[in-house]
Amino acid sequence: MTVTVSSPAERRRNKIRARILSAAERVFAREGAEGLSIRRLAENIDYSPAAIYKYFKSKDELVDELKETFFELILENVNRIADTSTPFAERARDCVATYVQIATDKPYHYAAAFAGESATQAPVDGEPGFAQSKKGQAFMVLSGMISEGVEIGAFRSDIDPTLAAKSIWASMHGLAMMIVHIPTYPAFKVEQATMTRNDFILYHADQVIRGLEAHHG
Amino acid sequence: MTVTVSSPAERRRNKIRARILSAAERVFAREGAEGLSIRRLAENIDYSPAAIYKYFKSKDELVDELKETFFELILENVNRIADTSTPFAERARDCVATYVQIATDKPYHYAAAFAGESATQAPVDGEPGFAQSKKGQAFMVLSGMISEGVEIGAFRSDIDPTLAAKSIWASMHGLAMMIVHIPTYPAFKVEQATMTRNDFILYHADQVIRGLEAHHG
DNA sequence: ATATTTTAGTGAACAGTGTTTACTTTTTGA
DNA sequence: TCAAAAAGTAAACACTGTTCACTAAAATAT
Numbered sequence: 001m002t003v004t005v006s007s008p009a010e011r012r013r014n015k016i017r018a019r020i021l022s023a024a025e026r027v028f029a030r031e032g033a034e035g036l037s038i039r040r041l042a043e044n045i046d047y048s049p050a051a052i053y054k055y056f057k058s059k060d061e062l063v064d065e066l067k068e069t070f071f072e073l074i075l076e077n078v079n080r081i082a083d084t085s086t087p088f089a090e091r092a093r094d095c096v097a098t099y100v101q102i103a104t105d106k107p108y109h110y111a112a113a114f115a116g117e118s119a120t121q122a123p124v125d126g127e128p129g130f131a132q133s134k135k136g137q138a139f140m141v142l143s144g145m146i147s148e149g150v151e152i153g154a155f156r157s158d159i160d161p162t163l164a165a166k167s168i169w170a171s172m173h174g175l176a177m178m179i180v181h182i183p184t185y186p187a188f189k190v191e192q193a194t195m196t197r198n199d200f201i202l203y204h205a206d207q208v209i210r211g212l213e214a215h216h217g
Numbered sequence: 218m219t220v221t222v223s224s225p226a227e228r229r230r231n232k233i234r235a236r237i238l239s240a241a242e243r244v245f246a247r248e249g250a251e252g253l254s255i256r257r258l259a260e261n262i263d264y265s266p267a268a269i270y271k272y273f274k275s276k277d278e279l280v281d282e283l284k285e286t287f288f289e290l291i292l293e294n295v296n297r298i299a300d301t302s303t304p305f306a307e308r309a310r311d312c313v314a315t316y317v318q319i320a321t322d323k324p325y326h327y328a329a330a331f332a333g334e335s336a337t338q339a340p341v342d343g344e345p346g347f348a349q350s351k352k353g354q355a356f357m358v359l360s361g362m363i364s365e366g367v368e369i370g371a372f373r374s375d376i377d378p379t380l381a382a383k384s385i386w387a388s389m390h391g392l393a394m395m396i397v398h399i400p401t402y403p404a405f406k407v408e409q410a411t412m413t414r415n416d417f418i419l420y421h422a423d424q425v426i427r428g429l430e431a432h433h434g
Numbered sequence: 435a436t437a438t439t440t441t442a443g444t445g446a447a448c449a450g451t452g453t454t455t456a457c458t459t460t461t462t463g464a
Numbered sequence: 465t466c467a468a469a470a471a472g473t474a475a476a477c478a479c480t481g482t483t484c485a486c487t488a489a490a491a492t493a494t
Contacts, residue, residue, distance in 0.1 A: 009462060009470085016471095038452060048473045050454080059452065114398040115328070126404035163412075166403045167392075167421045174391020175384075181331040186383045187343035195380075204384045211428040226441085226491065233442095255481060265444050267483080276481065 017055050019045055021065060028066055032108035036063070063112060070109040071134035074102050075141070082141050088154055089209075092145050096172055096205035099138075101198070103176035111180050114173070125162065142169060146212065155212040164212060171208045175201065234272050236262060242283055249325035250280055280329060287326040288351035291319050292358075299358050305371055306426075309362050313389055313422040316355075318415070320393035328397050331390070342379065359386060363429065372429040381429060388425045392418065 023044045027036045038059055042049040056062040081094050103110040113135075130136040143165035149155035155164075178185045179197070186200050195203075240261045244253045255276055259266040273279040298311050320327040330352075347353040360382035366372035372381075395402045396414070403417050412420075 007462090012461095013470090037450085039450090049452085050474080051472050053453070054471060111332070114394070115332075124399050124402055124404040127401065163403075163417075163420065164424070166417070167424045170392040170395045170421060171388035171425065172391065173395055174389065174393075175387040176391075177331070177394050178387045178390055181333075182341050184344065185341055186380075187341040200380075200383070203380065204387060207381070207384045207428040208388065208425075209428075211424040211426075215432075224491090230441090254479085256479090266481085267445080268443050270482070271442060 013055075020052060020055055021062070021069075024062060025066055025069075028063070028108060028112075029106060030108075033063055033112055067109060067113045068134060070106060071113060071138065074099060075134045075138045077102055078138055078141055082145060088149060088152060092149065092209055093202065093205045095141070095145060096168070096208060097198075097201050099172050100176045100179070100201050100204070104179040104197075107180040107183075110176055114177075125166070139165060139169060149212065153214060156214050159212060168208055168212075171204070175204050230272075237269060237272055238279070238282060241279060242286075245280070245283055245325060245329075246323060247325075250329055253280070284326060284330045285351060287323060288330060288355065291316060292351045292355045294319055295355055295358055299362060305366060305369060309366065309426055310419065310422045312358070312362060313385070313425060314415075314418050316389050317393045317396070317418050317422070321396040321414075324397040324400075327393055331394075342383070356382060356386060366429065370431060373431050376429060385425055385429075388421070392421050 020041070024036060024041055027041065027044070036059075038052055039049045042052055052062070056065075077098050078095050081091060081098055084091055084094075086094075124130060125136070125139065131140070143161045146155065146159065146161040146164050146168070150157060150159050150161065186195075186197070237258070241253060241258055244258065244261070253276075255269050256266045259269055269279070273282075294315050295312050298308060298315055301308055301311075303311075341347060342353070342356065348357070360378045363372065363376065363378040363381050363385070367374060367376050367378065403412075403414070
């Protein structure tokens, strides 16, 4: 626990900052970055548009904070599952599925987290700061699980966990983006109920993981 | 061959339309939809901004035509490979890899083709008009190849080609989007040359297809 | 060929957007 | 209490897509 050295002024400032972010979050979740205008946001919290700029350098910076908070949410959930003691196969599948589910729960957040990479975010392995970013940490959970799979013999022994993680991540990302951009994906008649979206997410997760497996049943 | 019933007026009109589209294509390929402004475009072809609206109802409609033309390009290339007589495994892999390569060659086109689904485009199986759209036709090539794989025993017999195609498509889409949004993906030090981007695309394609295979070597 | 109707093209304006500047008011810290 | 720093604002700048009333030109019909 670090001692809070914040002055009353600082605390007040953070409170207002949080209020701005909270209002922004509400609008953003429903209408995305384009629907979130500085003027609208200012009106929501009874400030002038220019006031926002006393707290955020730009709209991009504001949105970046929403994105980072969102990836924190993904990381927490994936981490929670990764630390479970359920059997490996199930655990791996649930991690993948959860990632996609949270992504599609907040489609605008997820899409924005990848679109228009702002300077503030370190996007990928090899870039400085990646390991510190929430994205980077989520990636590490994934490659860690793949390592475990190789060690226990569930996955092929010639697999490079980092390399495989990048492939798996791309596959997860793909389904998430599909659902985000095409809300009806995978477009099975829901009335027939032969396969719900969540079922399909699990199907995809299975498919993706099967590509790593040492042998088939 | 249909007889050209176009009047001189109509031909002239189409010519100007094409000129607008061509100028738009140039800008769009380099800067995307946001960089393509009606005013800039009008200046490029020495027209007033309002003149564009005599040829296109809106900027969205104009961009939609660029997107459709782009997916025509993808479809042509994938079709060309699918019709080859090379061995199945190789052919399937090349289809997947080519899709991703073309997508990442024109990143703005690919991203726009999925983002902000306009009313003019039928995005997914089950929706009316999907089979007619270029996207739909590309999907059919994919599911057709999977059918073939099941028939010749390369893939597991319990695979539903349509279902599997949707999963594979998502995985392809994922890598394409990753590269589009994160130009350095998968961010291997290119100097070391242990793995280029194209190598990774092939690696991913292999990985994705392996998930369908009946048995491992 | 002439008159009429349709089309091509334009300048100016509307309603938005993110952002900056100069200015006033409020709050803070010594 | 008083100077300094921060909070907040109105107005403007430079953009955006789009529409409207209008003129010039071309196509069609008589």
